[in-house]
Amino acid sequence: MDGFLHLIVTSPSGAGKTTMVRALLEAFPQLVQSVSNTTRAPRPGEVDGRDYHFVEHARFDEMVAEGDLCEWAEVHGHRYGTSMSRVRLARETHRGVVFVIDVQGARQVKAAIPDAVAVFVLPPSWEVLEQRLRGRGTEREEVIQRRLKNARDEVAMYGLFDYLIINDDLATAIEELKGVARATVAQRARRAQRAEALLRSG
Helix, strand or coil, X not given: CCCCEEEEEECCCXXXXXXXXXXXXXXXXXXEEECCEECCXXXXXXXXXXXXXXXXXXXXXXXXXXXXXXXXXXXXXXXXXXXXXXXXXXXXXXXXXXXEXXXXXHHHXXXXXXXXEEEEEECCCHHHHHHHHHHHCCCXXXXXXXXXXXXXXXXXXXXXXXXXXXXXXXXHHHHHHHHHHXXXXXXXXXXXXXXXXXXXXX
């Protein structure tokens, strides 16, 4: 890859962004996920340091006070945030960072990193989204209803994003996300220096 890729992937809870990003990282080992910090407890199957950095409220407060978070927000009663020190560490070993964050976080990352490319993953319908949330079997009814309500507000912000992917068929959605990554690294701005170097060598 030429240059450094900052890729934001956002969706309503249950739309499939986590599964899609895992497949993307398997296909592009030069990319690494920016693992967010959160004050919520792990869900079944989640691993600290892979899915999130699970931290106490006091530690989260310290990161905010230290100015280490390029974005943070309270979502569904829990706080989430991205550590810039971890992003800088990722830049030393990889060619791109993927931010898997909510709409609020996406807006803040875009403000802090203007060349970041933002992708919004849409569910095919509200009915399918509700089925996926209930299929988790990990959340109370009031939590599911709150997530569905918030999802409508999040989808209303789709205009802030560069690409929209509809996760109707997971395999197709994953291929579209891979296509976004491939297209982004081939942008003129990222490869202009290579073109100019070729002209000079002739």
